[in-house]
Amino acid sequence: MHEIAQAIDPGVRVVYTDRDASVVAHVRALVADDATTTAFVADAADPPAILDDPVTRGFLDLDRPYAVLLAGVLEHLSDAQDPVRVAACFRERMPSGSYLLACNVLDDDDPRAGALQEALVDRFGSGWFRPWEVHRRYFAGLELVAPGLVYANDWRPDERTSEETPWHTFSCGAVGRKP
Ligand SMILES: C[S@@+](CC[C@H](N)C(=O)[O-])C[C@H]1O[C@@H](n2cnc3c(N)ncnc32)[C@H](O)[C@@H]1O
Numbered sequence: 212m213h214e215i216a217q218a219i220d221p222g223v224r225v226v227y228t229d230r231d232a233s234v235v236a237h238v239r240a241l242v243a244d245d246a247t248t249t250a251f252v253a254d255a256a257d258p259p260a261i262l263d264d265p266v267t268r269g270f271l272d273l274d275r276p277y278a279v280l281l282a283g284v285l286e287h288l289s290d291a292q293d294p295v296r297v298a299a300c301f302r303e304r305m306p307s308g309s310y311l312l313a314c315n316v317l318d319d320d321d322p323r324a325g326a327l328q329e330a331l332v333d334r335f336g337s338g339w340f341r342p343w344e345v346h347r348r349y350f351a352g353l354e355l356v357a358p359g360l361v362y363a364n365d366w367r368p369d370e371r372t373s374e375e376t377p378w379h380t381f382s383c384g385a386v387g388r389k390p
Contacts, residue, residue, distance in 0.1 A: 314384025
């Protein structure tokens, strides 16, 4: 992701977090020569621990607009961890002009999604497919960037986006701007 952002603006600074230390170690190795990108271990269920961590504070100016990307991570938070609360916490802390991206697996009344969720939760302990209404709540109070909340592959597809996939309805996402 940082390569995409920095191809547009080389001054973009990126902080990745993951709860898995081995993922963070891989990211750090990949960005070892990149002074504009870093990573640390954190639990996405605890947004203040991410936003108030000295690494984040030392790397980003959170008083200016920034973007939070919750891609493939809210689906790993249980109902008890409350992904809607997590998204709300990030939204509340962002200054005006900031962006939130959330793209996660979707329960679109496809029985295959239910079967996949069962297999994921059984094998890996997480992977919850949630209905459109829950995804909509991630963006409460934000202005959605066109085309809004849609199946992930319908969000500004380009020549690399598969048009016909059997899993087209398995994930959705949007980008919202804080007014
Ligand atoms: C589907 S991958 C998404 C990776 C990346 N965001 C992307 O879009 O390619 C899920 C990642 O979320 C991490 N993860 C799962 N639960 C988490 C949590 N509670 N806090 C932080 N990271 C978590 C996993 O370790 C895994 O690396």
